[in-house]
Amino acid sequence: MAHRFLASTLLLSRTSLSLTARARATVPAQYANYVTASAVVMAGGKAKKAAPKVKAQSNSFRKKKAADDDKGESGSGGATRLNEKYYKPSVPVKVEEFLPSTATKEHVGQVLGFPSTVVPALAQTAYPTLLSEQFELIKPAALVVRESTVSFLEKVDKAMKTPSSQSRIVLTGEAGSGKSALLLQTVSHCLSAGWIVIYVPKATTWMNSSFAYNKVANTTSFVQPLLASNLVGQIQNVNKSVLDKITTSETAMVGRHEVEKGTKLSALLEVGVKDQFAAQDVMEVFMKEIGAQKDIPTLVAVDEVNSFFRPTQYLSQDGKELDPEHLKLSKLFLNYISGKSTFKHGAIVAATSDTLLANKSEVLDVTLGVKEVSPYKRLSQTILPWTQGLTSVEVPNYTREEAKGVFDYYKKANVFFDAASEPLFLNKFITSNGNPRKFFTACAKGI
Ligand SMILES: *[C@@H]1O[C@H](CO)[C@@H](O)[C@H](O)[C@H]1NC(C)=O
Ligand SMILES: *[C@@H]1O[C@H](CO)[C@@H](O)[C@H](O)[C@H]1NC(C)=O
Ligand SMILES: *[C@@H]1O[C@H](CO)[C@@H](O)[C@H](O)[C@H]1NC(C)=O
Ligand SMILES: *[C@@H]1O[C@H](CO)[C@@H](O)[C@H](O)[C@H]1NC(C)=O
Numbered sequence: 001m002a003h004r005f006l007a008s009t010l011l012l013s014r015t016s017l018s019l020t021a022r023a024r025a026t027v028p029a030q031y032a033n034y035v036t037a038s039a040v041v042m043a044g045g046k047a048k049k050a051a052p053k054v055k056a057q058s059n060s061f062r063k064k065k066a067a068d069d070d071k072g073e074s075g076s077g078g079a080t081r082l083n084e085k086y087y088k089p090s091v092p093v094k095v096e097e098f099l100p101s102t103a104t105k106e107h108v109g110q111v112l113g114f115p116s117t118v119v120p121a122l123a124q125t126a127y128p129t130l131l132s133e134q135f136e137l138i139k140p141a142a143l144v145v146r147e148s149t150v151s152f153l154e155k156v157d158k159a160m161k162t163p164s165s166q167s168r169i170v171l172t173g174e175a176g177s178g179k180s181a182l183l184l185q186t187v188s189h190c191l192s193a194g195w196i197v198i199y200v201p202k203a204t205t206w207m208n209s210s211f212a213y214n215k216v217a218n219t220t221s222f223v224q225p226l227l228a229s230n231l232v233g234q235i236q237n238v239n240k241s242v243l244d245k246i247t248t249s250e251t252a253m254v255g256r257h258e259v260e261k262g263t264k265l266s267a268l269l270e271v272g273v274k275d276q277f278a279a280q281d282v283m284e285v286f287m288k289e290i291g292a293q294k295d296i297p298t299l300v301a302v303d304e305v306n307s308f309f310r311p312t313q314y315l316s317q318d319g320k321e322l323d324p325e326h327l328k329l330s331k332l333f334l335n336y337i338s339g340k341s342t343f344k345h346g347a348i349v350a351a352t353s354d355t356l357l358a359n360k361s362e363v364l365d366v367t368l369g370v371k372e373v374s375p376y377k378r379l380s381q382t383i384l385p386w387t388q389g390l391t392s393v394e395v396p397n398y399t400r401e402e403a404k405g406v407f408d409y410y411k412k413a414n415v416f417f418d419a420a421s422e423p424l425f426l427n428k429f430i431t432s433n434g435n436p437r438k439f440f441t442a443c444a445k446g447i
């Protein structure tokens, strides 16, 4: 089954195998090599672990990796890495696992940790920036089960047997209301339930010129070889056992490689991990194949989705900002987000981000009814069609019960500067209006 490229290098260890393959990779002729991105960073701090080869290699068209962007990401550092002026070092808290069996009405208000089977999968990407602040302070990474969690996951469960074009949902809500948290719970839930999960926690990095890009000759499209290769590697590592169960339905050319019919999807992805110039093709074949089968549903989860609906920070040859549809990887995702392409079974769930106010997408906000259309303003007619048919689910502030559960969790973690009493709870709940982000700040920073 394994195709030729794999067979010839089978004896090498995984790491050296990717290294040698990478070193051999040359820019194919169809990628006119005239642009160099300003810097290269990974799709998220944690991705570095998943793809060690990136660090070691130098390709002619790629500049040095930007300064470590690990800061503030989930994982390793612990509370000591946070500013001691604002945070009290916390103690680890014992929590139950967040599983399909515990994400129920009866558990609303309980803080549950990501399951031990899911944590390694999540470590492949990175936690969303603002949540990682909490996860770094209080171990292990855990989130409260909310009423909105239970009702939303019921919706997602129903999508398991319907085409993804019918379940294209954007989580909306006020700044800090917990959109990224709910998206992450959805990712964890679907992983536990055995779905194929493609999670993009920081869509902004696809658009902000962090990754080198190459024009595809004689087209108006661009590829981002390293970004595509990183993504392929992440998907491959998330749940290999699921990907081993599906094989390709026809022989396909990916870059310079032929992948025979009947190849396991994990082996298909391996080609894109080893040769970044094949990674875009690999993604396209992969999405088509998982979309054609009905045995295993697919979740595409995209955070900071507004980035998909505004001009990127990449420039075309004549110095104009490119729209996302000109980046082949983004276009591939836009096809599924907009329902042009569909997975026979699955869902697309996205969250808007409000951390970068200047980077909001007016087109998306208008489509979702978050913002009124100004009769004087012309919306981008190239971007608008990609938003058609998206539905929104609003994530509200904490209810009192939810906030109390979180408060008790913070109390166990010993994050309070003051005595964690009932009056203190009421004070924090009222001053934050139950807004999750403000509530965290109020409790953990003593503001
Ligand atoms: C692009 O177009 C030029 C001129 O039409 C042609 O010579 C060249 O082979 C084309 N390149 C590719 C990769 O198709
Ligand atoms: C991966 O899939 C297998 C089989 O479907 C499942 O038992 C396992 O829990 C999944 N792993 C994760 C991390 O979800
Ligand atoms: C792109 O965004 C990421 C994450 O927000 C940031 O770390 C990085 O510095 C940005 N890169 C550029 C070139 O703006
Ligand atoms: C949610 O919290 C924010 C921040 O405190 C507040 O501005 C907003 O009014 C709250 N929303 C509701 C519906 O209470």
Ligand SMILES: CC(=O)N[C@H]1CO[C@H](CO)[C@@H](O)[C@@H]1O
Residues within 6 Å of the ligand: 204, 208, 356, 358, 359
């Ligand atoms: C992170 C990011 O993409 N920030 C951008 C938001 O939009 C402004 C204006 O277009 C850019 O200058 C920022 O870099």
